[in-house]
Amino acid sequence: MNENNSERASQTGATGIRFKEKKHINQSLMSLGVVIKNLCALATGRSDQGPTPYRDSKLTMLLKDAVGGNSKTVMIATISLADQDYEQTLSTLRYVNRVKSIRNKVIANVSKTDVFIKELWKRKKPC
Numbered sequence: 001m002n003e004n005n006s007e008r009a010s011q012t013g014a015t016g017i018r019f020k021e022k023k024h025i026n027q028s029l030m031s032l033g034v035v036i037k038n039l040c041a042l043a044t045g046r047s048d049q050g051p052t053p054y055r056d057s058k059l060t061m062l063l064k065d066a067v068g069g070n071s072k073t074v075m076i077a078t079i080s081l082a083d084q085d086y087e088q089t090l091s092t093l094r095y096v097n098r099v100k101s102i103r104n105k106v107i108a109n110v111s112k113t114d115v116f117i118k119e120l121w122k123r124k125k126p127c
Helices: 017-043 058-062 064-068 083-099 112-123
Strands: none
Touching: 017 058, 017 064, 017 083, 058 064
């Protein structure tokens, strides 16, 4: 497990079920970080990366279309100004900064039915 994660069990004193929850959160965030890193590499033209590992966690599977699909990506981060949280805040800001490098090609989703209906309205003769 990475030392620079946003759910540090040592700081919260979590044990038992809460510790297991934090462990799963950390694993999902690390998987999301790998996906973001891969998408950033693709955006900068470095195609030496393998396929984007969306299947590594449930979080990345849920966010597949939002992060690497036909959409715009926004990430909101919560940080602390306290001295004791400096390293964690810096790690969070670096994590979020990588998201800025993702470049998606957003294309308007238009169904064939919508196009057909618009075409019918254009052909309609006034009464």
